[in-house]
Amino acid sequence: MAKTRARETVVIGMLGTTLDTGRTPKRWERWRPTVGLCQQEDLVVHRLELLHPPAQADLAQTVTADIAQVSPETRVRPTPVDIRNPWDLEEVYGALLDYAKAYPFQPEQEDYLVHITTGTHITQICLFLLVESRHIPARLVQTSPSHGGRDQGGPGVHALIDLDLSQYDTLASRFQQEQREGLSFLKAGIDTRNAAFNRLIERIEQVATSSRAPLLLMGPTGAGKSQLAKRIYQLKKTRRHVSGPFVDVNCATLRGDGAMSALFGHVKGAFTGAVADRPGLLRQAHGGLLFLDEIGELGADEQAMLLRALEDKRFLPVGSDKEVESDFQLLAGTNRDLLAEVEGGRFREDLLARINLWTFRLPPLRERPEDILPNLLYELDQASQALDTRVTMNKEAQEHFLRFATSPEARWSGNFRDLNAAVLRMATLAPGGRITREGVDEEWERLLAAWTPGTRRHPAEDVVTEVLGAERAEALDRFDRAQLAEVLTVCRQARSLSDAGRLLFAQSRAQKKSVNDADRLRKYLARFDLNWADLMRG
Template identity: 85%
Template sequence: MAKIRAHETVVIGMLGSILDAGRGPKRWEKWRPTVALCQQEDLLVHRLELLHQSAHAEMAKQVAEDIAQVSPETQVRLTAMDIQNPWDLEETYTALLDYAKAYPFQPEQEDYLVHITTGTHIAQITMFLLAESRHIPARLIQTSPPPAGRDYGGPGSHTLIDLDLSKYDKLARRFQQEQREGLSFLKAGIDTRNPAFNRLIERIEQVATGSRAPLLLTGPTGAGKSQLAKRIYQLKKARRHVSGPFVDINCATLRGDGAMSALFGHVKGAFTGALADRPGLLRQANGGVLFLDEIGELGADEQAMLLRALEDKRFLPVGSDKEVESDFQLIAGTNRDLQAEVERGRFREDLLARINLWTFRLPPLRERPEDIPPNLLYELDLASQSMGTRVTMNKEAQEHFLRFATSPEAHWSGNFRDLNAAVLRMATLAPGGRITREGVDEELERLRAAWSRGGPRREAPVDLVVRVLGEERAAELDRFDRAQLAEVLEVCRQARSLSDAGRALFAQSRAQKKSVNDADRLRKYLVRFGLSWADVTGRALTEEA
């Protein structure tokens, strides 16, 4: 049986023009890192690739001869590098990268180390980067002088550093813990259970901490866009990705000439009443985050100016002939379909393209029924803080409220604003800060009345079909089938049972039939799309006829 040959150790290192220098017998009284590298008792260097500047060829030859004395087993290969200025990052990186690309690495037969003790700081950083990027498939080795110091000729010590972070369990756990903390922070510490929402927050955390490109948050009013934007900023601030402030404005509140001034500022005398310079929100957000909620409400002029500010980081304040600068990250929010607004000529296509790199749709509360219980507890905590006293809800009252809150009867047309208001009202009217079944009943009647007056807000057909079928399957439907299916889905969501939905959908044609089974007819229609009653409503089938 053939004996497996052990890998040989190859070290790549730069000559230290100061640390490795030395002539005459006294050079042995000084610690020289490259020579000491080959004196380590527990490390046999089979080959040393010693890189040096052409001007230091004689010193490199002396070091090679000294290594031959202390470690005859080590083969030293000298390579002159054409680096005129070893403190120039571009020149040094280019030269060492070319060397690495040309080197005949044989990782199946040799183990590689990169010596990072010698050379300029630029050379050391470059070596680190080439090892980290695996252009040089090596671990790092660092040598240290003996306790007596550099003026002592002993071998000192060495440390091996492996850049494969997957091997460092503690580091991996730290990274995972940091990510979990970031996700929890973005969710305000709420233990959300909706899988789609949790995946959304994970992606937002990745993008928020890794990019300064604009973010677009879409979703209905009250879905939490403003709160999420603030938390994205706070997370970026904690990770030191931004240093400036968080500046926000609801664009729906900007009207007429005041919109340009509020956003971009003005100079004194720009118009009647301009008694002093005004910096504007974009300049206030310099170095930080600017949140423009309801960005679809901006006028054409403001959209044009904003596009220029995003692309060039420069813009003109009202009445000024001198541009100003502001480097901010934009988070935009909207409850509109901006692509539809573009088609209607109400929103600039180029601006949408600029802010649409990262778009995240926040779902309405009714799409997240499993998240209502933890959000109820969160709102109770907020109410306690607001009122300065502990507010609780007994078990019976909580179960009663949640049965209603997660049922099709609860429209939550205002989303989390409705939930927040409901909890705050119950807390305010609760005797001794304890919400009872009677208090819940009173609030449920109030909600039913409010939603009955306003009527349930219907979800856009495209959103409803996509949510039930998924984007790929929805895209395969003809527009006629898609519109018809959307109407059927909406009726099913509002109905108490399959039979009720069938009677509502087939009210005209059933009058002309002698024998009818509306539930079966509706069931067969849904099966055409691979759907069941539970798929559409999230409820079990309890009534057949």
């Protein structure tokens, strides 16, 4: 039978231009790491790939001769590596990467070690990175002098470091614990049970903590895109992946000429009313995360500018001939099918390609029936905080709620917004802070009426939807929607803009010497791109 060849140990190391120096006999009285590595009793180095700057060829030859004396079984191959500035990270890494790519590794026949004691700190870091990335299939070896220090001489000691972190139970458990904490944070601490949703959150956690590429969150209104975006930012901030702010904008609220100014800023005098420079939301997000919710609502011009800002990190504010810079990570949200929008000519294909690298679809609540109970308990806690009292739901009421919530009758068209509103209403009306079966029945009647086609909304919701349209109305916060509904109701009953202003600001105007109620109301309506003529036509 053929005799199996024993595996050889090959060491790759950089010549120490300071630690390995010495030509006189006194050099043997000092510890020299490269020579000492080949003197270790329990480590046989069969081949040493001795990398060195071209100008240090003489020192490399001296070290090679000294190793031949103390370790005849070691074959040394001095190799010049063209590194002019050993403190230039880019130059050093590039040179060592080229060396690693050209080297004929044979891991089936040889064991490789990388000596990281010598060379500049930059060199040591680069060697570490090449081993960690497996460009060099090796373990690390670190040498150090004996207790007497460098001046005592001798081989010193060595230690092997394997970068396979799975072998280190403590490190592995810490990484796993950090990931579990990240997943729980993204889910707001809710113990969700839907397997598909949990896998989705796990993937989002992996991408959010390791990538600065754009993320696209798709899903119906109320599926939790905005809340998840905020938590992604907070997670990245906690782990120091971003240093700038979280800038949140609903693109459905950007209309007309003001959209370009809001996003990209403007310079003084760019248009009538531009009395000062405005930085814009993209510049505010520099170093942080920009969340563009309902990105499908952006106009063609805004889409083109956004694409340029994503690709070049530069753009022109309105009215300016000088570009500005902003380096931010984009997180986009939409309830539209952007592929269909591209086919319909309403969304740029190149912009979709740019933001579609990481796309995650958040499922509607009706696709996650097993998650209704943990979310119900979460909403009860939230309601307790909002009402500043402990709100509970007895077991009978809870089971009754879940039976209906998971039945075909439960449409959950507003998803988690519906659930949040339902729990808040039940909690508010609960006698003594305890939700009963009767309270659940009352809420189900209210929800069924809202979900049933042909039934009318609450009058306050009707007027906002009628004036703004369903999509824009749904994009408003509940506070803004309720306030706007009252304003619109008063306007419809008034004879003129001034008359409506007097009715709306009756209390505050009594405390002022000079007022302009009509102008005040006109500015409020302009926030929603409305004017008196629009209301009269409506």
